[in-house]
Amino acid sequence: MEVQINSLEMGEEFKICPSCGYKDGFHSMLKKEGGKVKWMFICPSCHEVFDIGYRIEDFHNG
Numbered sequence: 001m002e003v004q005i006n007s008l009e010m011g012e013e014f015k016i017c018p019s020c021g022y023k024d025g026f027h028s029m030l031k032k033e034g035g036k037v038k039w040m041f042i043c044p045s046c047h048e049v050f051d052i053g054y055r056i057e058d059f060h061n062g
């Protein structure tokens with residue numbers, strides 16, 4: 001099942017869910033894509049997934 005990902009730009013901080021207003025921060029998830037790892041955030045309240053542009057090098061993949 002493909003997860004719906006909401007792309008957005010981060011302002012001063014990313015703490016309040018833009019979707020439901022939950023204000024205590026996020027769970028995180030990682031997803032491999034094209035030699036990079038996307039670092040995304042999941043709202044614990046409404047379970048929306050947010051991509052604010054964080055990328056990690058995938059050191060285990062050459």
Ligand SMILES: [Zn+2]
Nearest residue numbers: 017020043046
């Ligand atoms: Zn939410």
